[in-house]
Amino acid sequence: GLPKYPDTGAPRQSTCTSKASTSFAGDFTGVSAAFIGTLRSGGDTIYSLVLDGFVIWLVGVPLAALGAFFFMLPIQWVYLLVLSEELTKFILGLMRYFSRKWINNLTQSV
Numbered sequence: 001g002l003p004k005y006p007d008t009g010a011p012r013q014s015t016c017t018s019k020a021s022t023s024f025a026g027d028f029t030g031v032s033a034a035f036i037g038t039l040r041s042g043g044d045t046i047y048s049l050v051l052d053g054f055v056i057w058l059v060g061v062p063l064a065a066l067g068a069f070f071f072m073l074p075i076q077w078v079y080l081l082v083l084s085e086e087l088t089k090f091i092l093g094l095m096r097y098f099s100r101k102w103i104n105n106l107t108q109s110v
Helices: 010-041 044-072 075-082 085-099
Strands: none
Touching: 010 044, 010 085, 044 075, 044 085, 075 085
16 A cells, blocks of 8 residues: 655645735735825826836845745745735835825826
């Protein structure tokens, strides 16, 4: 028959870590998208572009590469590092929102 191995609990721990990281990051994904949408609707499209495009390459990708190739972290932690860009976008978007620099008059005078 099949060899019997002791139950180490590793799959359960892996699943719990994965679910926790996904739910944690999921909260920031929706909120950061809402902030970026608000900034865009106020006419602050350049800042939104920088926030969306550059944060991925300056935060998410380097942290994921470090976690995967340098620190040899498990995939759940690398995924969490990838999603750290959402936390960064959330913080930067929140700061921009409260600065009120994103509000532009988008109407034309008649």
